[in-house]
Amino acid sequence: MIETKATIRNAAGIHCRPTAEIIKAVIAYGGTVTVTAKSGSCEVSSALELLMLGLEEGTEITLQVDGPDEEAAAVQFKKLFETNFDFPDAGQGA
Numbered sequence: 400m401i402e403t404k405a406t407i408r409n410a411a412g413i414h415c416r417p418t419a420e421i422i423k424a425v426i427a428y429g430g431t432v433t434v435t436a437k438s439g440s441c442e443v444s445s446a447l448e449l450l451m452l453g454l455e456e457g458t459e460i461t462l463q464v465d466g467p468d469e470e471a472a473a474v475q476f477k478k479l480f481e482t483n484f485d486f487p488d489a490g491q492g493a
Contacts, residue, residue, distance in 0.1 A: 401469040403462050405480040413454040417484045418446045424479055430466015432476055443476075454480075 409417055425432045425443045432443040436458055441448035454460065460480060464473040 400463055400465040401473045403464070403473045403477050405460050405462055405477045407454050407456055407458045407460065408481045408483045410456055410483065412456055412458070413449065413452075413480070415446075415450065417482070418449050420484070421449065421476075421479055422446050424476070428466060428472055428475075430464060430469070430472060432465075432472075433463040434480070435461045435463070 407413060413421070421443060434441060434443055434449065434452065434454075436452050436454060438452045438454075438458075441452060443449055462473060462476050462480065464476060466472065
């Protein structure tokens with residue numbers, strides 16, 4: 400198991416859409432990823448549990464990665480949690 404720290408950078412925090420991207424990446428990884436914040440801890444396999452942590456911009460988290468090629472995976476998940484997601488506004492324009 401390897402552990403790394405990350406800081407949430409997305410202005411809206413880790414809401415539904417970033418959570419979906421993170422869960423997709425964890426499922427593809429095939430190992431276990433656990434996130435811990437002041438608000439609690441969860442295994443990143445449940446979107447609801449991840450959302451319930453209320454990870455807002457500026458929140459510092461600890462990621463624990465357990466599985467194949469842990470170092471590379473830890474770097475990938477750190478980048479993902481620190482991504483400033485730019486999702487187009489649903490229903491705008493057109």
